[in-house]
Amino acid sequence: MIEIRRAGPADGEALGRIHAAAWGAAYGPFFAPEFAAREVRSRRTRWHARVAAPAEASAGRRGTILLAVVDGRPLALSVFLPSPTRPGLAEIGTFYGHPDGWGTGVAAALMAETLRRLGDAGSAGAHLWTLRDTPRSRRFYVKCGFTETGATRTHDFGDGNPLAQVEYERTG
Secondary structure (H helix, E strand, C coil), X not given: CEEEEECCHHHHHHHHHHHHHHHHHHXXXXXXXXXXXXXXXXXXXXXXXXXXXXXXXXXXXXXXXXXXXXXXXXXXXXXEEECCCCCCCEEEEEEEECHHHCCCCHHHHHHHHHHHHHHHCCCCEEEEEEECCCHHHHHHHHHCCCEEEEEEEEECCCCCCCEEEEEEEEEC
């Protein structure tokens, strides 16, 4: 059974495990091993402070954080907020699934719930950015009804080697 709920103050460790494992598997190969290892460690601990603030206080600034739990095990997370660049749309700023959950349907269930909540909040749709060279994530977003917008940008994760990102959106 998949339970999807808003993350709370006690979920920092679970969010960190998901983010670190997913980021390491999907993004780690793009970086020097020592940089990737440092970034994975950072992702394990950065969520504690983020979920420590009351939900009402942090949602506007940092977005809403959802956690998908399968049979008691947290396996996926999403973060969304009103888009700072696309009026009427929301931006899914973070979407990660633990590799142990890949192919199980937990990410698809989380995306469906994320989009439902966005619609309930009055959003006309959502957009997001993903690395250009991550075919697994790109296939997933297309499977969830997103299409490429044609927009691109680069993102430097801190190693001085910017990576290309592509934008996807889903309206309606």
